[in-house]
Amino acid sequence: MRALQSESSATVLCTPVLSGNALRGLLYLEFDSSRREATSAAAAAVTLLASQAALTLDALAEFGSQREEPVWRSRSRSTGSIATFRWNPATRLATGSPEYYEMLGFDPEGGPIDFVSMTSRVHPADYPTAQAVVDDIVRRRAPLRMEFRIILPSGDVRQLLWSGQFDLTNPVSPELVGVVMDVTELRAADDLLRAAQEDADRQLRLAWLGEMAGSIIHEVNQPLGAIISSADAAARWLERERPDVEAAIKSIQRIREIAHRAGRTVADMRALTSKSSTEIVDRSMNSILGEALQMSSAVLGRSDIRTDTAFDPNRPVVSVNPAQLLQVMLNLIHNAVDSMREVRDRQRILSTRTRTDGGLVIVEIADNGVGLPGGDTGRLFNPLYTTKAGGMGLGLSICRRVVHAYGGTIAARPNAEFGATFVVSLPRAE
Numbered sequence: 001m002r003a004l005q006s007e008s009s010a011t012v013l014c015t016p017v018l019s020g021n022a023l024r025g026l027l028y029l030e031f032d033s034s035r036r037e038a039t040s041a042a043a044a045a046v047t048l049l050a051s052q053a054a055l056t057l058d059a060l061a062e063f064g065s066q067r068e069e070p071v072w073r074s075r076s077r078s079t080g081s082i083a084t085f086r087w088n089p090a091t092r093l094a095t096g097s098p099e100y101y102e103m104l105g106f107d108p109e110g111g112p113i114d115f116v117s118m119t120s121r122v123h124p125a126d127y128p129t130a131q132a133v134v135d136d137i138v139r140r141r142a143p144l145r146m147e148f149r150i151i152l153p154s155g156d157v158r159q160l161l162w163s164g165q166f167d168l169t170n171p172v173s174p175e176l177v178g179v180v181m182d183v184t185e186l187r188a189a190d191d192l193l194r195a196a197q198e199d200a201d202r203q204l205r206l207a208w209l210g211e212m213a214g215s216i217i218h219e220v221n222q223p224l225g226a227i228i229s230s231a232d233a234a235a236r237w238l239e240r241e242r243p244d245v246e247a248a249i250k251s252i253q254r255i256r257e258i259a260h261r262a263g264r265t266v267a268d269m270r271a272l273t274s275k276s277s278t279e280i281v282d283r284s285m286n287s288i289l290g291e292a293l294q295m296s297s298a299v300l301g302r303s304d305i306r307t308d309t310a311f312d313p314n315r316p317v318v319s320v321n322p323a324q325l326l327q328v329m330l331n332l333i334h335n336a337v338d339s340m341r342e343v344r345d346r347q348r349i350l351s352t353r354t355r356t357d358g359g360l361v362i363v364e365i366a367d368n369g370v371g372l373p374g375g376d377t378g379r380l381f382n383p384l385y386t387t388k389a390g391g392m393g394l395g396l397s398i399c400r401r402v403v404h405a406y407g408g409t410i411a412a413r414p415n416a417e418f419g420a421t422f423v424v425s426l427p428r429a430e
Helices: 040-064 070-074 098-104 115-119 127-140 184-239 245-271 285-295 297-302 322-340 377-381 395-405
Strands: 002-005 010-019 022-032 081-088 093-096 144-151 157-167 175-182 281-284 305-310 317-320 348-357 360-367 409-414 420-427
Touching: 081 098, 093 098, 093 115, 098 175, 127 144, 157 184, 184 245, 281 285, 281 322, 285 297, 285 305, 285 317, 285 322, 285 348, 285 360, 297 305, 297 322, 317 322, 317 420, 322 348, 322 360, 322 395, 322 420, 395 409
Parallel strands: 305 348
Antiparallel strands: 002 010, 010 022, 081 093, 081 175, 144 157, 157 175, 281 317, 348 360, 360 420, 409 420
């Protein structure tokens, strides 16, 4: 880094742009000493920019030979297209890299993009939210992160992810600087993956129901046939000219025995999915919830969800079957993820917490998604009740059955601002 003083009273900070041992260029910043002095912070910024410029030049050199290939050109608007921009809220004029103009469908020769032209590209359904977010970050000079669709002159709809912060070099008229990424294909792929996961989950539930129904039919069909035969026999004994009451009574007694046996068969099958057929151990709720979060890390990452976790250190131990409680936690986490998929105007946050309250261990799973439907939240746990398109309404119903089997409760409540919180309470192990 060199600082040079010129005859015109201007200071120039100059640093080389190095790639390996090769000099790729020079990056300099000129100061008018009468208005602003060069500082160590400015020197550090120039050094950082030089290293970033070197990385960019290396990337361009690596992929430059591919730019003329048909495959590269066909993907020029695919996921990963990134452009830089700068916007002045005072003048409402925006400029950016050539990719920025191309991404928005404007001619770079036309100069800065005015606010009216820019907003004309925003999808009508996304405009109110986008405008509210922009107004808010301008008022607070807060960092920008939002996603909305634009409609190009060709009619093509693209999904853009914006990220930036205010450059406060001029505090009187700060400018918003940042990057914008075309994530259209990424969101489409995410939608396809989610649809595939939901379809797989639906098929698994249907397969489970079909297997259970088949088992019930197999185990109960034979007793039902015997009951019908015994009933017909009893009727024949009683329809004789001289009814044989003793034989009819024996047939009726046989019906009762078969019915009891069928009842025991159904009870045994029900026990396959109940607490009585599983191993009960003392386990920390922290470990169960932590395992659920770890198993959900991939879907949380794909959905750009930040996690906020607080574990109670005061031994939140419960007596349960860990596998069953793990499924409950996974179900609640995935429901929270689903409720945040359509959020575009704020950071998606999943908050999980364990705590103890007297003889109870309490788990809270909160999101800042679309919230709960109006009315009685207790309906959420009823079998076959669902708020999801294509949902079967079994997930929360099963969660409630499992929690109740261990003497606990599960409830839902709307958050004060966004989203909802699901609360699971279980007896604390002795």
